[in-house]
Structure formats: C-alpha cells, structure tokens
Amino acid sequence: MTEFQSRMETAARIAEAVYGLTVEWQPIPGEVEVVQATLAGREELPIYLTHSGEQIICICYLWHDKEVLAERRVALLEALLDLNIPMPLSSFARVEGWFVVYGALSRQSRAEELAQELATLSENAVDALDAFAEYLK
Amino acid sequence: MSIFNKIVTAVRGSVRELGEAVVDANGTRIYEQEITDARHALNQARQDLTMVMAKEMQAGREIERLAAEMGRFENHAVAAMDKGEDTLALEVADRIVALETELAAQQQARTEFAASIARLKELIKQAEAKVREHERELVMARTTESVHRATQSISHSMGSGGSKLLSARESLERIKQRQQDLADRMTAAAELDNEIGGQALERKLEAAGIGENAGRRDAVLARIAARRAVPADESGDA
Numbered sequence: 001m002t003e004f005q006s007r008m009e010t011a012a013r014i015a016e017a018v019y020g021l022t023v024e025w026q027p028i029p030g031e032v033e034v035v036q037a038t039l040a041g042r043e044e045l046p047i048y049l050t051h052s053g054e055q056i057i058c059i060c061y062l063w064h065d066k067e068v069l070a071e072r073r074v075a076l077l078e079a080l081l082d083l084n085i086p087m088p089l090s091s092f093a094r095v096e097g098w099f100v101v102y103g104a105l106s107r108q109s110r111a112e113e114l115a116q117e118l119a120t121l122s123e124n125a126v127d128a129l130d131a132f133a134e135y136l137k
Numbered sequence: 138m139s140i141f142n143k144i145v146t147a148v149r150g151s152v153r154e155l156g157e158a159v160v161d162a163n164g165t166r167i168y169e170q171e172i173t174d175a176r177h178a179l180n181q182a183r184q185d186l187t188m189v190m191a192k193e194m195q196a197g198r199e200i201e202r203l204a205a206e207m208g209r210f211e212n213h214a215v216a217a218m219d220k221g222e223d224t225l226a227l228e229v230a231d232r233i234v235a236l237e238t239e240l241a242a243q244q245q246a247r248t249e250f251a252a253s254i255a256r257l258k259e260l261i262k263q264a265e266a267k268v269r270e271h272e273r274e275l276v277m278a279r280t281t282e283s284v285h286r287a288t289q290s291i292s293h294s295m296g297s298g299g300s301k302l303l304s305a306r307e308s309l310e311r312i313k314q315r316q317q318d319l320a321d322r323m324t325a326a327a328e329l330d331n332e333i334g335g336q337a338l339e340r341k342l343e344a345a346g347i348g349e350n351a352g353r354r355d356a357v358l359a360r361i362a363a364r365r366a367v368p369a370d371e372s373g374d375a
Contacts (some may be wrong), residue, residue, distance in 0.1 A: 028290050028291065028294045029290065029294075030286065030287070030289060030290025030293070031286045031289070031290070032283050032286045032287050032290070034287045034290050034291060034294075036291075036294065041312070041315050041316070041319070042312055044303060044307075044308035044309075044311055044312055045308060045312070048287065048291050050283060050284070050287040051283075052279050052280045052282075052283030052284065053275075053276055053279045053280065053283075054276065055280065057280075057283075057284060057287075059284075059287075059291075061291075061295075062305055063304070063305035064305075067304055067305055067306075095284065095288050096285075096288050096292075126309075126312060129305055129308065129309045129312075130309060130313075133305065133306055133309055136304070136305050136306055137304070137306070
C-alpha cells in the first residue's frame with residue numbers, strides 16, 4: 001500500500017466515525033496514482049483522488065457536456081460561476097468534457113482533512129446535481 | 138507565451154492536444170533547468186553580495202582610521218611650526234599628503250562597493266522573481282499533466298466499471314430514491330415502535346384498572362345480572 005493509500009484508508013475510517021459515512025475505496029490502474037472513493041448511498045457519484053506535486057485533487061464527475069440542454073447552456077454556465085464562491089470548500093470546473101466539482105488540498109493534508117473533504121465534496125455534488133438538473137436533458 | 142496562455146490555447150484547440158502541447162516532458166525539463174539555473178545565479182549573487190558588503194565595511198573602517206591619522210599629523214604640524222621646526226613640519230606635511238591620497242582611494246573604493254551592492258541586490262530580486270515564476274508555471278504544467286493522465290484512467294475505469302454510464306438525471310433519481318427509501322423505513326420503524334409501545338401501555342393500564350377499558354367487564358356483568366333480576370319479577374306479574 002502506498003503512503004497515499006494508507007492515508008486514504010485512515011480517512012475512510014474517520015469519515016465513518018465522525019461523519020457516519022461508509023466509504024469504500026480502490027486504486028485505479030493508470031500512469032498516475034488515482035483512488036476511487038465511493039460513499040454508501042451515493043454510489044452514482046464516486047470521488048476520484050489524485051495528487052500532483054504539492055496538491056491532492058479530489059474530483060466528483062457531475063454530468064457530461066452533451067447532457068446540457070443547448071438552449072439553457074449560457075444560463076447554466078452563469079449559475080455555475082455565481083455559485084462557485086458560496087459553495088463551501090469545493091469549486092466547479094470542467095475536465096475534458098465533464099462538469100465536475102472538485103477540492104484541492106495541500107499534499108501534506110492529514111487524513112482528518114481528507115475525510116472532511118470527502119464528506120463536503122459528496123454533499124456538494126448531490127446538492128449541485130439537484131440544483132442544476134433543470135439545465136440538463 | 139505564459140503557461141496559462143498555453144493551457145487556454147490548448148483547451149480551445151483540442152482536449153487531446155492538452156497532454157502534449159502544455160506538458161510534454163521536454164517542456165517540463167526546460168522549466169526545471171531554468172529554475173536550477175536561476176537558483177544557481179541566486180546563490181552566486183548572494184555570496185558575492187556578502188563579500189562586497191564585508192569589503193564596504195572594511196573600507197569604511199579604513200576611512201575612519203585615515204581621517205583620524207590625518208587629524209593627528211595636522212596637530213603635529215601645528216606644534217612643529219609653533220616651535221620653529223620648519224623642516225619637521227615639511228616632513229609631516231608630506232606624510233599628510235600621502236594619507237590624503239590613500240583616503241581618496243578608499244573613498245573611491247567604498248563608492249564602487251556601494252554601487253556593486255545595489256546592483257547585486259537588484260540581480261537577486263530579479264532571480265528570485267524568476268524562480269517563483271518558473272516554479273508557478275511548473276506547478277501549473279504538472280497539475281495539467283497529472284489531471285489529464287488521471288482523467289484518462291478515470292474515463293477508462295468509468296467505461297469498464299459502468300459507474301458513470303447513467304446520466305446525471307438518472308443518478309440523481311437513484312440517490313433521491315435511496316434517500317426516500319431510507320426516510321420511509323425510518324418513519325415506518327418509528328410508527329411500529331410507537332404502535333407496539335402504545336398497545337403494551339394500554340394493556341398495563343387496563344390490568345391496573347386505569348383508563349376507559351378498565352371496569353368495562355364488571356359493568357357488563359352488572360348489567361346482565363340486573364336484566365336477569367328484572368324479567369323474573371316482570372314474568373311473575375304477568
């Protein structure tokens with residue numbers, strides 16, 4: 001198990017104890033280290049964690065570009081910008097065609113902060129999906 | 138072009154280009170080399186700076202010493218003239234001239250050292266700004282590269298695992314349905330608990346002779362007993 005994975009394992013236990021969330025995680029094969037975390041009850045919105053240099057990046061994929069209603073596209077983009085700051089700890093972004101919510105943490109973040117990030121990001125993702133469903137097909 | 142502009146251009150062009158255009162290994166190496174070079178220049182400039190500053194301080198001390206020495210010999214010259222020792226006074230004057238020349242040289246050196254210090258400080262400031270700029274660009278390039286690669290892995294995983302084959306709306310429906318199920322189950326459990334708990338209490342109250350059910354059996358028996366008694370009298374009358 002890598003250092004990052006063991007931190008992830010601790011974070012999963014903390015998430016259970018502190019936030020009452022059951023977190024399952026597994027590494028994803030590829031060129032860079034990526035971990036997929038699934039929260040019980042929100043299996044459709046897994047969180048992907050990867051690290052780069054000084055950062056840990058946690059990403060939750062919301063919807064693909066092609067799901068956006070063409071006539072509501074501008075309104076959606078404006079709403080995303082407007083909500084970016086009010087949304088606690090997470091931000092909206094687009095990664096290769098996918099609209100995502102993500103949070104960036106320092107590479108040195110402890111498992112406690114990782115657990116909090118998972119809990120917050122997951123809640124933000126569900127809320128965002130609920131709020132923006134009207135812009136989607 | 139700044140890294141930020143490169144990323145913007147690459148994103149506009151094609152997502153596929155992002156991997157190569159911004160973050161090719163060669164580009165990353167160039168940034169790393171420039172950071173190393175700038176750091177090296179920075180260290181060299183810092184060493185030079187401390188050396189020149191030390192020399193400036195030495196020159197300052199030498200200037201003070203020479204000025205004091207000149208003052209001392211001028212007093213001697215006055216004393217020699219007062220005593221009519223003109224030859225000696227002349228000798229002292231020669232010494233003062235030599236000291237004056239040395240003082241001028243030291244002052245010149247100190248001015249040059251001061252200029253060097255200003256130049257080196259400016260150089261250090263520029264090198265530091267350059268290191269910071271390159272480091273920031275390197276972080277951006279590396280993050281773009283890393284997220285790009287991570288996305289490739291995630292897309293692959295989503296494709297094979299099927300976790301994102303659902304549309305966002307379908308995902309939302311499922312999550313909401315699950316939350317509703319949970320809420321319903323909790324409500325049902327609460328109702329059941331309430332019901333069973335309530336009935337148990339009623340029974341206990343009844344057993345203790347409390348509540349509206351208490352004493353009903355006795356009342357019924359009493360009513361029947363009364364009926365039995367009354368018809369007996371009535372039939373006797375008929």
